[in-house]
Amino acid sequence: MAFASCLSAQLLFRRLSQPLLQQRGACARTMVLDRCFALELPDCTLAHFTLCTETRGSALGACQHSRLAAILGSPGRSYSLCVPVAPEDGYGARVRAAKLHQRLLHQLRRGPFQQCQLRRLLSYLPSGRPGSAQQGFLLRDPQDCLETRRALIELLGACKETPQPHLGEFETDQDGQVWKRLWKLQDGGWQEVGCALVMPTLEPPLHPILPDLPSSVVFPSRKAAKAVLEACTSFIPEAQEILDLVDQYPKQVQKGKFPVIAIEGLDATGKTTVTQSVSDSLKAALLKSPPSCVAQWRKIFDDEPTIIRRAFYSLGNYIVASEIAKESTQSPVVVDRYWHSTATYALATEISGGLQHLPPAHHPIYQWPKDLLKPDLVLLLTVSPEEREQRIAVRGMEKTKEEVELEANNIFRQKVEVSYQRMENPSCHVVDASPSREKVLQTVLGLIRNNCNNL
Structure with a gap:
């Protein structure tokens, strides 16, 4: 298992080393872009953002874009982990997701992750449909260490739960825009299944977890x-x-x-x-x-x-x-x-x-x-x-x-x-x-x- 995880990590690193601009157009079309995200910041405010498949303006202004770039982009590297829930499975699915979320929280506070910043991240549907929210984390490595990536890949590779946690990675392109790649474990290796532009979005009237x-x-x-x-x-x-x-x-x-x-x-x-x-x-x-x-x-x-x-x-x-x-x-x-x-x-x-x-x-x-x-x-x-x-x-x-x-x-x-x-x-x-x-x-x-x- 350790060898397979290490090999998966090496393949992932090789893919990540490719220029982002060469890949983003093709992979963006494969990504489901119906979700928003609420990130808890150290000052107890929430940064809300969504994902887009193409570059376009935002009514929220340049200051909001720069704020997201400072939070998610370089220097350093940020990863998102969200624990999916299948609402149709009822309370059993909620309990399993909560147990997995708790276990990930404990593990992300130990070992090589101790040098990272861990923040609460919530994924939600703008419609506010009950049962659609997904609890997760933003893991920010200020040093962008290979050991952090390797440990993260091994941690998620060891998860036996179905569905598995969603893994995302944020990168800044040459224009200063932040993009998110989405990765999925398939056939024993990590495959990129989408990438999209990170865009600020308006804060909903009520906290998205409320429903x-x-x-x-x-x-x-x-x-x-x-x-x-x-x-x-x-x-x-x-x-x-x-x-x-x-x-x-x-x-x-x-x-x-x-x-x-x-x-x-x-x-x-x-x-x-x-x-x-x-x-x-x-x-x-x-x-x-x-x-x-x-x-x-x-x-x-x-x-x-x-x-x-x-x-x-x-x-x-x-x-x-x-x-x-x-x-x-x-x-x-x-x-x-x-x-x-x-x-x-x-x-x-x-x-x-x-x-x-x-x-x-x-x-x-x-x-x-x-x-x-x-x-x-x-x-x-x-x-x-x-x-x-x-x-x-x-x-x-x-x-x-x-x-x-x-x-x-x-x-x-x-x-x-x-x-x-x-x-x-x-x-x-x-x-x-x-x-x-x-x-x-x-x-x-x-x-x-x-x-x-x-x-």
């Missing part, structure tokens, strides 16, 4: 989340145990006469203290999502791609909903996290770029699922980033992947917070949790008494 979110991470129903875990039972045995648990509960449950209060917030904002104190003050049942019956498998699912991880947390919400329905017939109920946290972290993870790329306020993605028991009140505890980090350091808390991301990526934290604030039906009542415990508890109890009956 896919209800079927990938922000599930609008129990049925959608179940479909994901059903596609995972062959390689995650615990997925079947969770599905069996979910099936033990009715599809629709009704809240009892007592109020239900959900308390949300990032780690170290005081949720544990506040939920316990409120529960004691109101003589309320205290529940947590995910509930204890599935929380034992949390670490397993936290290591999986977002689509699987969010399906786990979503089904945890439906299980705890049945517990809420039962307990709320006897007393008030306080819930430590619920659907809002599941949705906000999913949005912050999947929406590339900065805050400006989140769905606008009042978008349907922020609406509570129709088949999930709804709380009477949702409280969002907040503290400053500096105080939250200090609390984490003092407590020595074990950090999840998302917690590490919150600390390392200020934009990610802001996207989580803004997503919380845009949730609707019910919306979140923001509570400053930085004062003393007694004062925070008084504020919270005041909000509960003003918004809930039967207390």
Whole structure:
């Protein structure tokens, strides 16, 4: 296999050494040019571009062309890898693509790729058809090393998944224009199947991944989340145990006469203290999502791609909903996290770029699922980033992947917070949790008494 990969790489290098202008006309006609691309840049903006078979002007102006040339062209060399999804194959195809994307991400951060810049790349159809988006990467080698090419060819040659990742390579011609070659592994070797001119294109009104979110991470129903875990039972045995648990509960449950209060917030904002104190003050049942019956498998699912991880947390919400329905017939109920946290972290993870790329306020993605028991009140505890980090350091808390991301990526934290604030039906009542415990508890109890009956 190593010899074949090396031979394929040598053939590829020989083809790449040919003048681009001699080849581009013939190969351009073989390329399917119906896709656009959104590239995440270090400043958290998105560069959108498409592919054309001939040189033509652009209404976006020379500055946009030069920007793309600086990002994709020489010096150095850039490669694109996109993981295709077959929408007609349903959730199984989405799960397989997500697993492959995660594996490629881990491998592209090691070995000879460590000297390269790795950025998120999304391929999408301008029509916004659900299921058409393809997650991927832009790998930029500032030194244009042969070792990087060889390692990339070997990495993709070892992929046994079908369909295989799409490999593209960007080159600058003598006129300063950037062209993209598309390569495909055929008959044991890499064959060029197209090349086209890279052209800037207008940014769509909404982030192009948005149409896919209800079927990938922000599930609008129990049925959608179940479909994901059903596609995972062959390689995650615990997925079947969770599905069996979910099936033990009715599809629709009704809240009892007592109020239900959900308390949300990032780690170290005081949720544990506040939920316990409120529960004691109101003589309320205290529940947590995910509930204890599935929380034992949390670490397993936290290591999986977002689509699987969010399906786990979503089904945890439906299980705890049945517990809420039962307990709320006897007393008030306080819930430590619920659907809002599941949705906000999913949005912050999947929406590339900065805050400006989140769905606008009042978008349907922020609406509570129709088949999930709804709380009477949702409280969002907040503290400053500096105080939250200090609390984490003092407590020595074990950090999840998302917690590490919150600390390392200020934009990610802001996207989580803004997503919380845009949730609707019910919306979140923001509570400053930085004062003393007694004062925070008084504020919270005041909000509960003003918004809930039967207390």
